[in-house]
Amino acid sequence: MSTADADGSPKRRRENPLESGLPPEFTKLRYHGKHTKAISCLKCAPTSREGSLALVATGSSDNTIKLWDVTSSSGSSPSTFKGHASGINDLDWSSDSRYVASASDDKNIRIWDAPTGMPLVELRGHTSFVFAVAFNASANLLVSGGFDENVKLWDPRTGNCVSTIPAHSEPITGVSFNRDGTCIVSSSFDGLVRIWDTATSSCLRTFYAEGNPPVSSVSFSPNGKFVLAGTLDDKLRLWNVSNVNGEGGVAKTYVGRHNTKFCCGSAFSVSNPDRQRILAGSEDGSVYIWSINSRNLTQVLKDAHSDIVLAVDASKEREFIATGGSEKDKTVKFWTPTKADN
Amino acid sequence: MPKTAYIVQAARTAAGRHKGALRNVHPVTLGSSLLNGLVDKVPSLDPALVDDVVFGCVSQAGENAFNLARQCVLSSKLPETVPGTTVDRQCGSSQQALHFAAQAVMSGTQDIVIAGGVESMTRVPMGSNMPKSLGAPNDDNIKARYNTSAGAFSQFIGAEMMHVKYGIGREAMDAFAARSHARAAAATAEGRFASEIIGLNGHDKEGNEIWFDKDEGIREGTTPEKLAGLDSLIQMGMLKPVEGGTQEGVITAGNASQMSDGAAGLLVCNEEGLKKLGSDVTPLAMIHSLALAANDPVIMLSAPIPATEKVLATAGLSMNDIDLYEVNEAFAVVPMAWAQEMGADEDKLNVNGGACALGHPLGATGAKLMTTLVHELVRQEKKYGLLSICEGGGTANATIVERC
Numbered sequence: 056m057s058t059a060d061a062d063g064s065p066k067r068r069r070e071n072p073l074e075s076g077l078p079p080e081f082t083k084l085r086y087h088g089k090h091t092k093a094i095s096c097l098k099c100a101p102t103s104r105e106g107s108l109a110l111v112a113t114g115s116s117d118n119t120i121k122l123w124d125v126t127s128s129s130g131s132s133p134s135t136f137k138g139h140a141s142g143i144n145d146l147d148w149s150s151d152s153r154y155v156a157s158a159s160d161d162k163n164i165r166i167w168d169a170p171t172g173m174p175l176v177e178l179r180g181h182t183s184f185v186f187a188v189a190f191n192a193s194a195n196l197l198v199s200g201g202f203d204e205n206v207k208l209w210d211p212r213t214g215n216c217v218s219t220i221p222a223h224s225e226p227i228t229g230v231s232f233n234r235d236g237t238c239i240v241s242s243s244f245d246g247l248v249r250i251w252d253t254a255t256s257s258c259l260r261t262f263y264a265e266g267n268p269p270v271s272s273v274s275f276s277p278n279g280k281f282v283l284a285g286t287l288d289d290k291l292r293l294w295n296v297s298n299v300n301g302e303g304g305v306a307k308t309y310v311g312r313h314n315t316k317f318c319c320g321s322a323f324s325v326s327n328p329d330r331q332r333i334l335a336g337s338e339d340g341s342v343y344i345w346s347i348n349s350r351n352l353t354q355v356l357k358d359a360h361s362d363i364v365l366a367v368d369a370s371k372e373r374e375f376i377a378t379g380g381s382e383k384d385k386t387v388k389f390w391t392p393t394k395a396d397n
Numbered sequence: 398m399p400k401t402a403y404i405v406q407a408a409r410t411a412a413g414r415h416k417g418a419l420r421n422v423h424p425v426t427l428g429s430s431l432l433n434g435l436v437d438k439v440p441s442l443d444p445a446l447v448d449d450v451v452f453g454c455v456s457q458a459g460e461n462a463f464n465l466a467r468q469c470v471l472s473s474k475l476p477e478t479v480p481g482t483t484v485d486r487q488c489g490s491s492q493q494a495l496h497f498a499a500q501a502v503m504s505g506t507q508d509i510v511i512a513g514g515v516e517s518m519t520r521v522p523m524g525s526n527m528p529k530s531l532g533a534p535n536d537d538n539i540k541a542r543y544n545t546s547a548g549a550f551s552q553f554i555g556a557e558m559m560h561v562k563y564g565i566g567r568e569a570m571d572a573f574a575a576r577s578h579a580r581a582a583a584a585t586a587e588g589r590f591a592s593e594i595i596g597l598n599g600h601d602k603e604g605n606e607i608w609f610d611k612d613e614g615i616r617e618g619t620t621p622e623k624l625a626g627l628d629s630l631i632q633m634g635m636l637k638p639v640e641g642g643t644q645e646g647v648i649t650a651g652n653a654s655q656m657s658d659g660a661a662g663l664l665v666c667n668e669e670g671l672k673k674l675g676s677d678v679t680p681l682a683m684i685h686s687l688a689l690a691a692n693d694p695v696i697m698l699s700a701p702i703p704a705t706e707k708v709l710a711t712a713g714l715s716m717n718d719i720d721l722y723e724v725n726e727a728f729a730v731v732p733m734a735w736a737q738e739m740g741a742d743e744d745k746l747n748v749n750g751g752a753c754a755l756g757h758p759l760g761a762t763g764a765k766l767m768t769t770l771v772h773e774l775v776r777q778e779k780k781y782g783l784l785s786i787c788e789g790g791g792t793a794n795a796t797i798v799e800r801c
């Protein structure tokens with residue numbers, strides 16, 4: 056006899072890795088980094104220098120961005136980017152790891168030269184907090200979303216706004232390009248996720264979860280076929296964008312984490328084809344990791360931080376996770392696959 | 398001989414967007430702020446002489462529960478000797494409150510009544526008083542009568558049915574909605590709402606405290622082309638197509654009313670009440686005629702048409718005699734169908750914009766629209782105004798007022 060899961064798929068008896076005695080998949084590195092206030096966002100660079108595990112940019116309510124060159128043996132002193140007048144809400148790297156874009160409560164977006172920390176361009180136009188930012192794959196376009204409910208497209212070289220889409224009726228919480236940059240996805244506290252045609256700014260799809268909970272985060276999957284949306288009902292949903300409309304199209308639902316108030320981030324970890332994961336920060340200070348396909352919780356980084364985990368990301372190069380804690384914690388921590396003798 | 402019901406003063410808060418500037422204001426505080434502001438507009442009024450406060454509210458649950466009108470009195474500077482009662486005639490609740498106030502003073506059983514309404518759709522969302530755990534409003538008799546299994550009739554399906562019945566298409570609806578925004582923006586810029594809005598403390602998007610005295614829902618620069626880009630409710634999967642309608646549907650968030658927070662109220666007196674206020678007080682208008690109509694609850698939204706026919710017949714007036722109309726834009730198709738059937742001049746209809754732009758704080762809307770209608774009659778020095786609102790359940794109130 057089978058019963059249905061929350062997303063309607065039959066429930067099968069599964070071995071729970073959390074109870075199976077298997078070693079945890081990820082272990083924390085000994086060192087960590089710190090800001091002077093909450094870490095609100097972080098992103099792993101697409102490529103790191105030789106000998107490094109990862110290059111990680113963190114953004115904080117202390118108005119700065121820090122770059123951490125993480126190796127297996129030590130953490131370097133970070134370089135610090137200063138210039139924003141208010142807290143940082145989101146970051147993204149260009150695909151060549153040369154540039155970092157930052158979205159801030161000062162209503163502006165900045166593009167930084169990563170090797171030197173020099174601010175290159177300031178993008179002005181949002182009329183309220185800028186909450187989300189993303190480069191397209193060729194880094195010739197930048198998309199942003201703000202509390203002014205607009206999605207804006209920018210030329211990052213000139214800083215000119217290419218178009219403005221009045222995308223939602225409440226603050227925007229996430230934006231992302233798909234793999235080939237032809238589509239943008241946006242999420243909002245209005246409960247809607249929308250997919251837009253980049254070239255025409257027309258809305259291609261609108262979808263929402265049952266009960267229309269506010270959407271706290273959104274991103275395209277690396278293969279562009281799915282959208283991962285976090286909602287303030289503790290759930291993450293993977294939507295199949297090829298057949299989604301309205302309430303339909305949920306391919307998978309991931310449950311277990313606590314998220315009803317804050318925009319706790321999530322990310323895909325797909326560098327190991329045998330261990331494809333989704334990870335997400337939680338309001339209980341832990342980080343939750345699920346198998347993408349089976350939806351099983353494969354690990355909980357319990358009490359990873361002493362405050363809400365808003366910021367998580369995984370490297371695309373290798374298995375590596377970075378997590379950031381909120382105001383009482385202020386630390387960025389780095390996690391790598393557990394070694395056999397651990 | 399019945400007495401006359403005079404509207405001595407009329408006022409409203411600016412309408413906050415859903416989760417907007419008034420998101421942190423308890424609805425009782427919203428209502429008491431309105432009461433205080435209305436009383437302040439009539440310095441010669443001794444608040445203790447108010448015989449009753451009749452407020453409309455639709456979602457009477459949570460912060461709206463426990464007889465909201467009385468709660469608003471207790472929260473205001475009115476003495477605790479002033480009673481209060483709360484009315485539910487769905488979207489026309491505060492228009493019904495005005496009718497009850499008018500009937501009370503016309504009968505002489507009361508002399509001074511405040512009629513109005515309050516709704517915080519942010520804090521008490523629509524449907525809060527119908528949780529699934531308590532069952533649905535349609536019993537087996539209603540289901541059998543209307544051959545339905547629905548627990549409650551849907552206004553959204555009704556709006557799609559209005560499109561089919563009256564042949565009003567998507568393009569025309571979007572144009573009407575865009576015009577609503579343009580008219581509301583112009584009215585705001587010209588200060589036409591200044592005499593009716595009572596300011597109060599709210600919060601901006603960034604959480605800073607602000608003085609809130611401007612309607613928040615208006616989107617300047619809205620065009621039919623922008624509205625045409627919105628998915629319909631059917632395209633979003635929220636509704637199925639209706640018989641005779643298109644597969645794509647026509648009703649969108651853009652050509653429908655906005656969810657809002659707000660309060661509005663009118664001070665209603667008879668001749669005795671005016672004497673108590675003193676000779677310096679000149680009423681804004683008087684209630685000329687009242688009517689109520691009811692028809693098909695499934696289509697739900699067409700009753701303003703028979704309600705208007707009734708009130709004109711009662712008044713002995715024709716549409717040509719009416720200088721200004723306010724017909725609630727629950728959906729753009731509602732006033733459009735009304736205008737088509739009544740042969741109304743659309744240049745006299747919702748001249749300062751309507752709910753597509755200004756919002757529809759459900760239980761407050763009747764008093765809100767009457768406030769705007771009365772002040773616009775005074776501003777333009779016109780004589781007759783007509784208000785009608787479609788109501789859940791397939792009813793509608795209609796009121797004709799005459800400027801004093």
